[in-house]
Amino acid sequence: MNIYDVSKKAGVSIATVSRVLNGSPNVSDRTRNLVLKVMDELGYTPNVFARGLGLGTIQTIGIMCSDSSDPYLAHAIYYLEQGLRGYGYDSILCCTGNSLENKQKYLELLRSKKVDAIILAGSKFIEPKLRDNDYITEAAQEIPIMLVNGFLEGNNICCTLCDDRSATHEAAGKLIASGCRSILYLYTSRSYSGMGKLHGYQDALGGCGLPVRKDLIYQCPKDVLAARDLLLKLHTSGLFFDAVMTSDDTLAVGAVKYAHATRRSIPDDLSIIGYNNSSYAVCTDPELTSIDSRIEALCATTINTLMIVFNGGNAPSRTTIAADLIKRATTKF
Amino acid sequence: MNIYDVSKKAGVSIATVSRVLNGSPNVSDRTRNLVLKVMDELGYTPNVFARGLGLGTIQTIGIMCSDSSDPYLAHAIYYLEQGLRGYGYDSILCCTGNSLENKQKYLELLRSKKVDAIILAGSKFIEPKLRDNDYITEAAQEIPIMLVNGFLEGNNICCTLCDDRSATHEAAGKLIASGCRSILYLYTSRSYSGMGKLHGYQDALGGCGLPVRKDLIYQCPKDVLAARDLLLKLHTSGLFFDAVMTSDDTLAVGAVKYAHATRRSIPDDLSIIGYNNSSYAVCTDPELTSIDSRIEALCATTINTLMIVFNGGNAPSRTTIAADLIKRATTKF
DNA sequence: TTGTAAGCGTTATCAT
DNA sequence: ATGATAACGCTTACAA
Numbered sequence: 001m002n003i004y005d006v007s008k009k010a011g012v013s014i015a016t017v018s019r020v021l022n023g024s025p026n027v028s029d030r031t032r033n034l035v036l037k038v039m040d041e042l043g044y045t046p047n048v049f050a051r052g053l054g055l056g057t058i059q060t061i062g063i064m065c066s067d068s069s070d071p072y073l074a075h076a077i078y079y080l081e082q083g084l085r086g087y088g089y090d091s092i093l094c095c096t097g098n099s100l101e102n103k104q105k106y107l108e109l110l111r112s113k114k115v116d117a118i119i120l121a122g123s124k125f126i127e128p129k130l131r132d133n134d135y136i137t138e139a140a141q142e143i144p145i146m147l148v149n150g151f152l153e154g155n156n157i158c159c160t161l162c163d164d165r166s167a168t169h170e171a172a173g174k175l176i177a178s179g180c181r182s183i184l185y186l187y188t189s190r191s192y193s194g195m196g197k198l199h200g201y202q203d204a205l206g207g208c209g210l211p212v213r214k215d216l217i218y219q220c221p222k223d224v225l226a227a228r229d230l231l232l233k234l235h236t237s238g239l240f241f242d243a244v245m246t247s248d249d250t251l252a253v254g255a256v257k258y259a260h261a262t263r264r265s266i267p268d269d270l271s272i273i274g275y276n277n278s279s280y281a282v283c284t285d286p287e288l289t290s291i292d293s294r295i296e297a298l299c300a301t302t303i304n305t306l307m308i309v310f311n312g313g314n315a316p317s318r319t320t321i322a323a324d325l326i327k328r329a330t331t332k333f
Numbered sequence: 334m335n336i337y338d339v340s341k342k343a344g345v346s347i348a349t350v351s352r353v354l355n356g357s358p359n360v361s362d363r364t365r366n367l368v369l370k371v372m373d374e375l376g377y378t379p380n381v382f383a384r385g386l387g388l389g390t391i392q393t394i395g396i397m398c399s400d401s402s403d404p405y406l407a408h409a410i411y412y413l414e415q416g417l418r419g420y421g422y423d424s425i426l427c428c429t430g431n432s433l434e435n436k437q438k439y440l441e442l443l444r445s446k447k448v449d450a451i452i453l454a455g456s457k458f459i460e461p462k463l464r465d466n467d468y469i470t471e472a473a474q475e476i477p478i479m480l481v482n483g484f485l486e487g488n489n490i491c492c493t494l495c496d497d498r499s500a501t502h503e504a505a506g507k508l509i510a511s512g513c514r515s516i517l518y519l520y521t522s523r524s525y526s527g528m529g530k531l532h533g534y535q536d537a538l539g540g541c542g543l544p545v546r547k548d549l550i551y552q553c554p555k556d557v558l559a560a561r562d563l564l565l566k567l568h569t570s571g572l573f574f575d576a577v578m579t580s581d582d583t584l585a586v587g588a589v590k591y592a593h594a595t596r597r598s599i600p601d602d603l604s605i606i607g608y609n610n611s612s613y614a615v616c617t618d619p620e621l622t623s624i625d626s627r628i629e630a631l632c633a634t635t636i637n638t639l640m641i642v643f644n645g646g647n648a649p650s651r652t653t654i655a656a657d658l659i660k661r662a663t664t665k666f
Numbered sequence: 667t668t669g670t671a672a673g674c675g676t677t678a679t680c681a682t
Numbered sequence: 683a684t685g686a687t688a689a690c691g692c693t694t695a696c697a698a
Contacts, residue, residue, distance in 0.1 A: 028683060049674080051382075053382040074410075093410070260618045379692075386691080386693090387693040
């Protein structure tokens, strides 16, 4: 069942069939309808490979993420896939894990599949050592690369970011205004986004004339119990803090559990702010105040930008989106 | 940069190049090494389309799911993608939503992309009206279809399921043994899996000589607050229950919040059992006893079965995996 | 072991 | 508006 069968049955040439297939205006209505009817009768579907061979593209975007089971990334994948499909693009997904080697391998694989663009979802793709990102810059020579919540300078690379730094700056400011003086900061990763959040927190302290204390800043695995246990340990060691800010809701849930375990009352005795406004935020009692990084808007913007790139337009190499502070019950403001 | 360039530079025919590309044994080591070297020097990558045209396949599996942002499905996608890649297959992802029309459309799209098989992840794909599933049965005539946690009889269709019914049966049994007599059951969907869970609960009641009371069984959106509010409403209306079982951890978290709101103590006054043993299970205080549906094993088995199908082996049309009951602190046992 | 040549099913460039 | 025909880059008999 191919284009020849259709052309034969319709009594036209394959060129004509191809034309109606591709919506060419140079076909008479009569012929078009005839061909369409035959296609329908035969249940004809064009062969994507042959098509790809001729066109060099197949309307497919590669999406890379470190781990699709992470709630934040899972949402990103969802919005990206849906958005792309709205423009007629399929998505091929690669979960790379965190090793640089794998990331390189998968990016190469995606390129060899001739995808039309590659979206790097999540801030985990940009390595601290600039040279380690060369493989991305190089790939961008041949294919558009879009970063969701990551930043890398380069030709043919477009970044869409949440303004994490301002968000944590504002949130920490409100914490201070509500009376907190010893704000503990918990983060999971030193990624671009992770560092932005941390800096915002530090900005706020500085802006209010408070010292940035190293003994109030800790890295922690992205895990509820790990966060709880870390806080418990710090508590036991005698460290005092009257608020906890985290780079992820998961850690904030851990903070709530820490408070329960030590019978500290939230928010009177301890304020907590999470990040991502994920579904974890409403799991706890009291429910988490959290910063919404607006992943949906981030993904939508990424796709808009990509379409600009495809249309040869002048796409912004960097778009920033403001976060929302969602107030719930773990803060006094 | 194509096979001709390589053949020219290596001074061999394209057939020879193709042979080393495909690991044919009929190539002398000397020639093979030469060609390999040239490929490397030229940075040659075979064109997937041309290859697909010739072979009719491109080592790609279509994965359909209703919503990749659902934690359960997000994990499934992760394990499937990783597992398939281990066998050299790429994954193309389709999030279909719940409308039958979309499901049909995407399955058709995947077929037109000539994927080598289609995995339907999650129990949402099987419609109650048998006829509504005909499109799947038909597709299976031409391409292997694998169901993860869904069941449909049919040629070329393989199902891997968790034994939900036994799991809830056992869990409800333990609840009863620990003294509960009025076990409320909350479910989200009437899918195959959803009904299995419900039946297991009913089995347990029947087995212990307890009545199956309709006023203890409710459908509820998969949402923490919706579950909490529903229970609050039932509580206010005077309904008594001393345990809550749910078809998803999300609802169980809602039950914990309901207990907090009404100051009922867990598990003394109210026992709770969730389902999926997701990360939600450790978010609450006390932490949730939950049934682990072993999604990782489910996915691994699905892929194993698929490989059997690909190798022309006799693949089981139905494989069942036992669930695990993970005891935490919301039950007395 | 290697090469030649015929597909594979499209798209695109010519003519007409 | 339509038709022939040459790419596109690979796989795979069939020959040698």
